[in-house]
Amino acid sequence: MADTIIFQSLPARPAPIKTEGLIPWIRSNLFGSWQSSLTTVIVAGLLLYFLPQFFNWAVLTATTNNNADACRADGVGACWGVIKEKYRLILFGRYPFEEQWRPLVATLLMVGLVVASCTRVFWNKWLGVLWVVVLAGYFVLMSGGVMGLSKVTTDRWGGLPLTIMLTTISLVLAFPLALLVALGRRSHLPAIRSFCTIYVELIRGVPLISVLFMASFMFPLFMPQGVTIDVLIRVLAGITLFAAAYMAEVIRGGLQAMPKGQSEAAASLGLSYWQTQFKIILPQALAMVVPGIMNNFISLFKDTSLVTIVSMYELTGSLGLALNSDADWRPYKLEGYLFITGIYFAFCFAMSRYSLWIEKQVNKSKLR
Amino acid sequence: MTTQAQDNIIVFDKVNKWYGNNFHVLRDINLQVKRGERIVICGPSGSGKSTMIRCINRLEEHQEGHLTVDGTELTDDVKAIDRIRKDVGMVFQQFNLFPHLTVLENLTLSPMYVGKVPKKEAEEKAMAQLKRVRIAEQANKYPLQLSGGQQQRVAIARALCLTPKIMLFDEPTSALDPEMIKEVLDVMVEMASQGITMLCVTHEMGFAKAVADRVIFMDQGQIVEQNSPHEFFNNPQTDRSKDFLSKILGH
Numbered sequence: 001m002a003d004t005i006i007f008q009s010l011p012a013r014p015a016p017i018k019t020e021g022l023i024p025w026i027r028s029n030l031f032g033s034w035q036s037s038l039t040t041v042i043v044a045g046l047l048l049y050f051l052p053q054f055f056n057w058a059v060l061t062a063t064t065n066n067n068a069d070a071c072r073a074d075g076v077g078a079c080w081g082v083i084k085e086k087y088r089l090i091l092f093g094r095y096p097f098e099e100q101w102r103p104l105v106a107t108l109l110m111v112g113l114v115v116a117s118c119t120r121v122f123w124n125k126w127l128g129v130l131w132v133v134v135l136a137g138y139f140v141l142m143s144g145g146v147m148g149l150s151k152v153t154t155d156r157w158g159g160l161p162l163t164i165m166l167t168t169i170s171l172v173l174a175f176p177l178a179l180l181v182a183l184g185r186r187s188h189l190p191a192i193r194s195f196c197t198i199y200v201e202l203i204r205g206v207p208l209i210s211v212l213f214m215a216s217f218m219f220p221l222f223m224p225q226g227v228t229i230d231v232l233i234r235v236l237a238g239i240t241l242f243a244a245a246y247m248a249e250v251i252r253g254g255l256q257a258m259p260k261g262q263s264e265a266a267a268s269l270g271l272s273y274w275q276t277q278f279k280i281i282l283p284q285a286l287a288m289v290v291p292g293i294m295n296n297f298i299s300l301f302k303d304t305s306l307v308t309i310v311s312m313y314e315l316t317g318s319l320g321l322a323l324n325s326d327a328d329w330r331p332y333k334l335e336g337y338l339f340i341t342g343i344y345f346a347f348c349f350a351m352s353r354y355s356l357w358i359e360k361q362v363n364k365s366k367l368r
Numbered sequence: 369m370t371t372q373a374q375d376n377i378i379v380f381d382k383v384n385k386w387y388g389n390n391f392h393v394l395r396d397i398n399l400q401v402k403r404g405e406r407i408v409i410c411g412p413s414g415s416g417k418s419t420m421i422r423c424i425n426r427l428e429e430h431q432e433g434h435l436t437v438d439g440t441e442l443t444d445d446v447k448a449i450d451r452i453r454k455d456v457g458m459v460f461q462q463f464n465l466f467p468h469l470t471v472l473e474n475l476t477l478s479p480m481y482v483g484k485v486p487k488k489e490a491e492e493k494a495m496a497q498l499k500r501v502r503i504a505e506q507a508n509k510y511p512l513q514l515s516g517g518q519q520q521r522v523a524i525a526r527a528l529c530l531t532p533k534i535m536l537f538d539e540p541t542s543a544l545d546p547e548m549i550k551e552v553l554d555v556m557v558e559m560a561s562q563g564i565t566m567l568c569v570t571h572e573m574g575f576a577k578a579v580a581d582r583v584i585f586m587d588q589g590q591i592v593e594q595n596s597p598h599e600f601f602n603n604p605q606t607d608r609s610k611d612f613l614s615k616i617l618g619h
Binding site: 259261262264265266267268269270271272275279280283284287362364 | 425426427450453454456457458460462464465466467468477478481482510526527530
């Protein structure tokens with residue numbers, strides 16, 4: 001009888017060529033092939049050519065003097081004085097100058113509320129109460145008419161506070177609506193399914209501008225005599241319905257990707273339809289579409305700039321308002337646009353980073 | 369007659385089912401399952417085995433005939449379906465654990481939300497079931513962190529948390545590596561000794577010989593033959609079952 005051979009595994013050893021670290025990264029990503037090396041060289045050359053010129057214009061020869069004549073002098077680059085001169089008008093639009101502390105406080109409250117809602121420690125039952133309180137405070141501060149605050153009608157609201165408020169409120173309303181529509185499009189009840197499908201197709205078939213036009217100008221024609229709904233509310237409803245249709249399709253994509261076995265397992269355990277959706281299907285489906293939903297959020301934030309079309313001057317609109325009305329400063333639009341670009345970018349970048357964090361949280365269960 | 373009806377926990381009476389208009393997947397199924405009986409169902413793929421057991425907890429609807437489970441006939445009555453699902457546990461080929469919940473949460477979900485059991489009690493019971501399937505130390509891991517065999521044992525424990533009267537197994541070992549099949553079968557053998565009614569779609573003939581009271585052979589939506597395991601394997605009655613057995617036992 002032969003002896004049994006004892007199996008012995010070979011010891012693991014490190015890879016012969018390093019694949020982690022800065023130099024291997026540069027080698028594989030920037031100079032991986034001759035095409036890639038060529039592209040790297042061309043892009044680096046263009047950057048070396050243009051960046052110093054931009055730096056020269058934006059910093060070295062720029063002036064921060066808020067005197068239009070100083071900007072017109074020869075050899076002067078960027079005229080940041082326009083921001084110094086007009087920032088109140090750009091940031092707050094036509095809101096009465098003396099009262100601009102009100103939108104400032106109200107907006108800080110709202111941003112604080114949004115940041116709190118995005119933070120784990122605040123995810124408890126009091127968050128809903130906090131929302132009601134802050135929103136009530138927001139509208140009291142903004143419109144006034146009580147507690148000695150002078151009345152400011154919504155057509156004078158503007159600038160960054162309007163942008164943030166339109167985004168926040170329409171997102172908060174659009175998200176649950178989108179959930180229901182996404183579930184509705186997969187319902188086995190034909191009436192609900194066709195209603196949701198028609199809604200999505202109708203809204204997606206028209207540009208946001210026309211939705212806003214209809215909300216602002218056509219809707220009042222159908223109202224009974226003497227009944228008016230504030231244009232702000234009509235516009236909010238328009239943006240919400242628009243955003244929800246797109247978001248619903250993103251969420252439906254996540255629902256479609258769910259294996260049938262998940263709902264079957266839930267059914268076999270006796271869970272009802274709504275229990276199955278809220279405990280099993282939606283948590284997983286939403287986790288899959290976090291990048292898509294965040295895409296919607298970010299584009300909605302920027303889409304609010306379209307409300308200028310119905311004479312509501314949010315950030316982009318109030319920049320136009322600030323510069324077009326003043327012949328001295330009108331030539332320095334570029335600086336103004338760079339300024340609000342920076343503001344838009346800061347908000348969008350924060351949203352994008354937050355989305356990465358959320359992705360990490362929801363994917364914890366997939367880590368081995 | 370009445371005592372016999374009470375003894376039968378599941379009764380298929382001329383049950384027919386179609387997928388779409390033309391695919392006649394179950395044809396005149398007549399089957400009585402006694403309380404505590406352990407049945408193994410085998411047959412080629414597409415023969416309707418899975419569909420038949422999935423009718424028992426209404427994951428599939430039959431279109432003709434009568435299907436009675438524990439004295440309640442399955443119809444569109446949602447309340448009756450809910451009641452039956454509490455008494456029928458099911459284990460799937462692909463485990464179908466909820467990947468976003470921990471093992472323990474997978475087990476307590478239904479007792480807490482369907483059975484309205486307090487959290488602490490549900491967790492105690494879940495831990496007892498996890499011990500029974502010998503996996504208690506993994507309670508706070510997520511399903512995807514476990515091996516296939518461990519996941520399937522969790523799935524069995526999850527179904528047992530409802531204290532079902534009937535357990536349905538739909539090819540529970542078909543998605544497992546050969547080395548993991550045994551640990552799942554061991555758990556099932558242990559369950560079989562506890563007197564629960566079991567219907568198991570499987571091709572594990574060793575399991576069938578060891579625990580089944582009856583083997584059912586299906587083909588083309590019909591029950592072709594049913595017999596005790598000993599008789600079925602040693603003395604098959606139909607040419608179709610002889611042919612099938614020669615293929616799966618041929619090696």
